Amino acid sequence: MYRGKRISVVIPCHNEEEGIVAVLDQMPAIVDEVVVVDNCSTDGTAKVATEHGACVVRENRKGYGYAHKAGYAAARGDIIITMDGDRTYPPDSVPLLLYVMFEEKVDFITARRWYSKAGDTKSPIRLLGNAILSGTMMALYFRFIIDSQSGMWLFRKEILADLDLTSNGMALSEEIKIEAFTHPSVRAIEIPIYYGQRVGTSKLNIWRDGFYNFFFLVKKRFTLRKKQPRLRTLAPVRTAELEQPERRAGGLG
Numbered sequence: 001m002y003r004g005k006r007i008s009v010v011i012p013c014h015n016e017e018e019g020i021v022a023v024l025d026q027m028p029a030i031v032d033e034v035v036v037v038d039n040c041s042t043d044g045t046a047k048v049a050t051e052h053g054a055c056v057v058r059e060n061r062k063g064y065g066y067a068h069k070a071g072y073a074a075a076r077g078d079i080i081i082t083m084d085g086d087r088t089y090p091p092d093s094v095p096l097l098l099y100v101m102f103e104e105k106v107d108f109i110t111a112r113r114w115y116s117k118a119g120d121t122k123s124p125i126r127l128l129g130n131a132i133l134s135g136t137m138m139a140l141y142f143r144f145i146i147d148s149q150s151g152m153w154l155f156r157k158e159i160l161a162d163l164d165l166t167s168n169g170m171a172l173s174e175e176i177k178i179e180a181f182t183h184p185s186v187r188a189i190e191i192p193i194y195y196g197q198r199v200g201t202s203k204l205n206i207w208r209d210g211f212y213n214f215f216f217l218v219k220k221r222f223t224l225r226k227k228q229p230r231l232r233t234l235a236p237v238r239t240a241e242l243e244q245p246e247r248r249a250g251g252l253g
């Protein structure tokens with residue numbers, strides 16, 4: 001719980017029995033529930049996640065986007081935080097990111113992988129691929145987002161109704177940022193975080209996912225609908241106030 005809001009962490013997992021334990025063991029007490037989405041795992045991911053206190057839901061349609069959406073549907077928090085089940089994203093940054101979210105009154109934060117404290121770097125091909133995808137996203141959508149492929153976000157659950165999430169694969173990562181950063185009623189920012197070395201095998205297929213994400217960016221640009229600002233619900237007027245108009249009009253005197 002943070003400032004009266006329930007906090008849910010959603011973690012999509014496909015065969016992450018090693019990594020998910022490391023992630024769950026680092027989860028700060030501020031987090032109310034962790035939803036691990038077991039996406040067609042054939043290892044002990046679901047078992048170890050349950051043993052380490054997570055709520056496990058199954059998604060039988062294979063895909064990063066499918067897994068995320070199943071997690072959002074199961075999460076009961078007011079704020080949803082996402083990360084991979086491979087220890088690359090820092091659970092101990094959650095309190096700081098929540099602080100920024102509330103102080104700056106933003107609805108969506110994407111965490112930009114900035115620097116590894118252990119000194120490890122991503123392979124040159126991945127750095128190049130990320131630079132191409134992020135550069136393309138900036139050019140097509142006119143939004144300054146340095147890490148378009150990051151898998152760590154925080155958002156108020158209520159904004160999901162405003163976001164048109166069509167991708168069921170890895171492109172969900174860029175799509176949710178495009179949707180959040182282009183919606184007139186969603187206040188979105190990018191914040192740097194430390195990242196870590198992956199535990200377990202990568203599920204990313206660099207060439208297939210890279211090209212798919214590139215073409216998804218282009219296709220989405222032509223289908224992106226211009227959104228209307230959300231009408232915020234007005235606080236209901238209490239009956240007692242309606243019955244005593246003279247007191248309301250009377251000011252301090």
Ligand SMILES: Nc1nc2c(ncn2[C@@H]2O[C@H](COP(=O)(O)OP(=O)(O)OP(=O)(O)O)[C@@H](O)[C@H]2O)c(=O)[nH]1
Pocket residue numbers: 011012013014015016039062063064067083084085086088151170198201202203204205
């Ligand atoms: N790629 C992929 N990941 C999935 C899928 N379903 C769940 N996941 C999980 O989604 C997260 C992202 O996949 P990763 O393999 O970490 O991809 P990545 O972060 O781009 O690549 P790394 O830097 O190697 O970790 C992991 O926790 C996966 O276990 C799926 O169908 N495909």
Ligand SMILES: [Mg+2]
Pocket residue numbers: 084086088151198
């Ligand atoms: Mg990962």
